[in-house]
Amino acid sequence: MTVKLDFEECLKDSPRFRAAIEGVECDVSELETRLEKLLKLCATMLEVGRQYCTASKAFVGGVRDLSQHTQGDPMMNECLDKFSDSLNQMIDNQMELLETTQLSSRQHIQTLVKEDMKRFKEARKEFERGSEGLASALHHNAEVPRRKQHEAEEAAQALQTARARARARALDYVLQINVIESKKKSEILQFMLMLMDAQASCLEHGHRLTQQLERYRRELGEQLHQLVLESAREKRDMEQRHAMIKQKDLSQDEGVLEGRGEAPDAVVMEGYLYKRASNAFKTWSRRWFSIQSNQLVYQKRAKDALTVVVDDLRLCTVKPCPDHERRFCFEVVSPSKSCLLQADSERHQQAWLSAVQSSIASAFSEGRTEAPGQHPERPSSMSAATMEVSGRSPREAVDKRVLDQVQRLEGNAQCCDCREPAPDWASINLGVTLCIECSGIHRSLGVHFSKVRSLTLDSWEPELVKLMCELGNNTLNRIYEARVEDMTVKKPQPSCSRAEKESWIRAKYVEKKFITKLPEVRLSRGGRRPPLKPKPGSISRATEPREAGTPPEGLHPGALLYWAAGQQNLPTMADALAHGADVNWVNSAEESRTPLLRAVAANSLLACEFLLQNGASVNQADSTGRGPLHHATILGHTGLACLFLKRGANQEAVDVEGKNPLSIAVDNANADIVTLLRLAKMREAEVAQGQSGDETYLDIFRDFSLMASDNPEMLTRRDLKLTTL
Template sequence: MDTFLDFEECVRDSPTFKQSLEKCEGEIAELEGRVEKVKRLCNQMVDAGQNYSSCNQLFLSALAEFTIYHKSDGVILNCLRQFNQGLQEMIQFQTMLFDQTQRAITQQLSNLLSQFLPSMRESRREFVRIGDDLEAAVVKNAQMSRLKASEAERATHLLVATRKCHQHFALDYCLQLNNFRVQQKLDILNSIFSYFHAQYTFFHQGFDLLRDLEPTMKTMASQLSQLSSDCSAMKKDLENTHLLVQQRDASGEAVLVCNPSDGGTVQGPLFKRSRKKNKTWKRCWFSTENNQLIYSKSHKEPPVVLFDDLRLCGIKSLDTIDRLFCFELLSVQKCCVLQADSEELRSAWINAVQTCIDKAYRDQSPEQNTQAKESSIPVPALAPPSHPPALAVALYCHGNQHCCDCGEPEPRWASVNLGITMCIECSGIHRSLGVHLSKVRSLTLDSWEPEQLKLLCVLGNEVVNGIYEGCPIDGIQKPSADSPRQDKEQWIRFKYVEKRFVKTYLDASPEWMKQMLGQRLFEASLSGDLKEMASALAEGAEVNSSDDKREGRTPLIASAIGRRLDPYRCFGFSACAFNQGSLLACEFLLQNGANVNHRDHHGQGALHAAATHGHTGQVCLLLKRGANQYAADEKGNDPLSIAMETAHADIVTLDSEGFFGSVGDDETFQDIFRDFSNMASHDPDKLSRRQFARSSEGDKQKN
């Protein structure tokens, strides 16, 4: 409880009162300085906020102009308009917040100081002045002589009057100080509460605004997912077309374009000699259309008809002039000399123009001409296969339609390494655990690879909950969708970090646990049993290095099992090299922290094992995950040389196409590896192993 100035001590003018008065005045001076600092910083904050609002308004104006630029696209136009309106309302809310902040802090605190401090300063001046007069009257009364009775009596009366006046002024000053101490709490608390209420109103208005926009955002999210799928398909189509054209036509030489769909139009660049100046040549773009020869000097100028009717023209090679690759078109009215870039192009132009002349004389229907032209030049059609969206694939599996941890329907997020789906709130909690425990991705916004989606289908919420919630504990209840975030966060940490609900062997020794779980992990990796692998990892598999030399295991696998294995740093996927169907097991361990470039004491890693056993899908997967294709073992053999040694044609073909050296550097090669891994994930039989027949002579040389 606060202490106030004692009025009785004030009347006595005791040292205790003077000490309390000095302390009270110091506190008021300190409070005044702090209030001025708060007012100054509040004004700076409001000025900065208003500047931010002005800049934000300019940004929204530019965004509105950007919206007009996309007026032809209804999806983007509707999206940008609605978000622009929402942001405009948010700026209005911010303006109201700054105004209320200035009134709550600056004005209320200023009123507190202006209401009390001027009168208190005036009272203090009078109090100090009358105190000086009282001190003088006391000294004068003390110095009076007994012999001067009349003067002593006047001095005594003056002292009494001065003391009474001093007491009145002191009591008034103390009352003002006490009243200020009482009022300051009310005004300061009211000011802070008003500011906090303004903040509460601002965020509540923003929450209501975003809640109203939630249906629109869901619609936009679905449109964005569809647009993302269409964009990926279009990019794949463009890249395939680009690759086809590059392989077919990108030879560094000029190309003669023939379009059957346009009636056999022939297009290409040629040099044209001026008819007035024989030594002047101009490079133009020529084309044949409707039995006419047309050329354009530049893209900015309209085309010009050089010959109206090709049926009245003749064409021949011209070797009588100094320039190479020339040919001449002749008609009754004029002639024209043209030059191609090579002998092949000159012959092609002569044949093409002669073909146009011959076709002009034929009496065939347009439909027959079109069929003939289309059959003369085949145009391949590239259409990438359409893949289902990640959300539809993930929710297709039973149990994935609800959040794995709280049961909220329609989850839109998933953990790649755990193989579960979750709501947005639980996804935020999973992110806080770290990527070594849970790698969270969006099912609608992020791109998913076939192996990752298949993990969600093979594992899923029911399988994972059967492992991580296998032994419930009394008193700890699983949260629901309506539970507070604190309950969900506590449950998720108990479940995935502390693993309180995972089945354990209480009476088993740590050494036996390491042996048993290591054996389980090895056998599950070998057979591709994801459920058993997830269970072993959840129980914390650790294996002694003494298992390295166990009979029946290759040094590569022995090294993977012989090292210390914890739930998120395991490297058992080299065991997957024995089984093509264990590609998902390899992906599962990679997602859970396995080192893709780990090698055993012979210098061999998982990529060496996959190349040895000829598993093309695993080779693609490991390369895609960053495996070092140049790593050599103790004999100096890298994965490619091992594939050639064991005569696995598919893997050797990858290098012949240049894929080995291009992984990670080119998106087209990434797509090709994705196609290989997609085939290996969904239809491994298509990756049939082909063996090269090695001659006996080669075997002898090798021996």
């Protein structure tokens, strides 16, 4: 006999288990209905002697009806079919046959319906109560804030008790299911066998018919005897296994944290997690998550379609969230979105973090085994999502010249970190090319260290291509590997292991072990660092004389970044960031302006793009309340205004004079910027109303970006006929 439900599976309380439970309950309910029908028909036959023939034929119909329930069991189906045919010819029964039939039905069928079914229903009620209690305890445990330690301990204790109670009741329920599945076959068959034996002995005129069935009855009796022995043995084994499992600490969640790397459905990890919704209410819902086929997916019920959270694990990173109000939280970040999840315990959280990180490493390992020149396939949905988040239209086809143009730069033909030839990935904030394995390591560092993009699979804005060509591997390595030769440190080779490469990359970019130290900064009286002195002219002027190419001595990293932004010197800006410059450093001597505002004054699209890619705030204002979009509008830098709008600049912010960028653009009669601002405002209004809008906005912004990058002189038009809104 095959066990209907496994005890280990019930500890997971997975959607598969729930679906199996539903199927079993329907099956038992249907069986109970059919058996009760059979009992009623038998009672009618016994009570109404005068109508014995009619009642017997109805009973035969009941037997045949029961046989329909056993279509999947040839042994039971054959038995019921043959005996029902014989019974149809044995209408003239004697009282002894009726009494024997009544006794047989009471011993087997009625016992199965009245006693075993009753125990099954009681076990089901206890299981449902335990499940409801566990769900309530889980919900309460998840809602306890991190700061309320006493409540957290009480909630954890209550959860532990509820989990133990629920699992114990689930085990009892599964035992009753397996017992009833085991008994129904033997009880039904024994009932039928006893009935047919009585027919054979009591009905002389049926002797000839029963003789024809003698061999079959004998074989069935032998099979039934063996079946009873096997059933008793399996019942004993199940009870022993049930007792052993019940002795375990059922309050723990070992059964939930199970890796399934060898499973046929390629599920690496699965279990319940709380997921925070992306809506305005930020509600939390408990869902069944799994890692399979290099994707992170979830579902609520087994019959629900899988919802994909991350469609390519190579394009994501995972990190814990110790500062979040709820405990045991971690975040999965991909180019298209981020997903905040919550585990039930710290052990559960660590297991998921390890599983996701291992899956990312495994995905990259599989990618390296492909033939040279081949790139792993990525779902089209990922590409579309990436383009949507970055503000690019799907019509912007990837130009192969991007790869050629970037790789032709000196030093870019090899991976910046391991020197593997023909790299086809890049870090857009560092401006270097990377092989696929090093790109995965860069991605695991987080976007505050490195932003990874494919040179062949992603779409590239023209300003990003120019940014890559302005920096490059040689330039960055002169900064981040300046002391490698003096320290006699050996760089990793393409053949080195991933662990060796990861150790090198972390030492290089995170710990910054190989950069040279800047000269000590002279402190002013009082211990303060001297601000960068103001230079002639104002940022509101359209043009400003360029300074000398050599930075002043004694500048600290923030001031050096500020100076280099005005010089449009990207290598020096990268050097300042490598030495710890705050990308939003404020120069108190120049109206609290930042390096981004300094780059706006210089009308440097590349410097602004470089600062934004490295985390500069697109809305940080100076002491006059004017942010980058204000100054770009004042100076008439349409290309920069387009860039800031694409990066989410707030066009409703007002300066100390109460003016926003649109009113400034109208006052200055700048038709292009007015057009951009009005389109962006219309776009925001449509998105707020839940409309997707058309591609016109993206087309116009793309055209302005291309013009700002290739033909900036065309963006100097003025329209003196502009009027206010």
